[in-house]
Amino acid sequence: MKINQAEIVMSAVSQKQYPNDQLPEIALAGRSNVGKSSFINRLINRKNLARTSSKPGKTQTINFYLLNDAFYFVDVPGYGYAKVSKKEREKWGKMMEEYFALRDTLKATALIIDSRHEPTELDQIMYDFLKYYELPVLVIATKIDKVAKGKRQKHLQQVIQTLELEDTDVVIPFSAETGEGKEEAWQQMKDYIQ
Template identity: 75%
Template sequence: MKVNKAEIVISAVSEKQYPADRKPEIALAGRSNVGKSSFINKIINRKNLARTSSKPGKTQTLNFYNINDLLYFVDVPGYGYARVSKKEREKWGKMMEEYFSLRDTLRLTVLIVDIRHEPTEDDRMMYDFLKYYEIPVLVIATKLDKIAKNKRSAHIKRVVETLDLDQSDSVIPFSAETSEGKEDVWSYLSNYMK
């Protein structure tokens, strides 16, 4: 898909702040520092609409990005970052639970993992949490350019097995460096944009 318009509409912390125009939403979740902002920027052809940072834990709100006036990408706070206080983590947890459990315009969650490493306990918990709420999941295995071509299928298999991926969910290997996987991502997302 050619993205002509991409803008942040609101950084929300509660339901009363969510956009009211009923566009379909695709949430983006992942560990802090897994490359969520780089994924968003690459997929929409922007250098820095989503702020990338070397400091994990930067996203502390639900950031709603309007894409072509067709849908919202909703960037949720990264999880698994130890330097955030327990109180702050609980606040994020409540905010995310409210969003995932109540939002009926949410069509899909993109769960971003690092293909180089086995998904963490936090990744597994996030996946299980989404399945509990019966939300379809697309797993993006990012940093594909860092893996030798002959090792890719083994790494993808490890992601599928570690997350115990439901047969209705998919994994797409992706590189924000080379754009590999970008067309596959848009092709998959197009099924959830109505």
């Protein structure tokens, strides 16, 4: 898919602030520092629309990126970052639950995980949370370029088994560095944003 227009239009902390234009949305969820911003930037061919940081826990709001005036990528705060206070984490949790539970324009979620490691307990909780709300899940296994070609299948199988993925969910090996998986990610997402 060719993205001709991309802009961040809203950073929200509650549903009162969400856009109300009824355009379809794809949420991006994942641990802090897993590569959500790099995923967004690679998909839209922009270097830094979504700001990347070496410091985990940077995204503290729900960020709405309007693409081609037709749909949104919605970047939610990363989970699992220990240096944020418990109170702050609870606030993020409530903010995210409100979004996932109540947003009727949310069509699917890209759950972004690091392909180099077994999914964490928090990844499993997030996957189960999305399934509880009956949301389609597209698992993006980032940093695949850092996994030896001969070991990739084993790493992807580990993702499928650890998360206990449903047959309808797809795992896409992805690299923000090389662009691997970009076209497949767009192919899968097109169904939800048309």
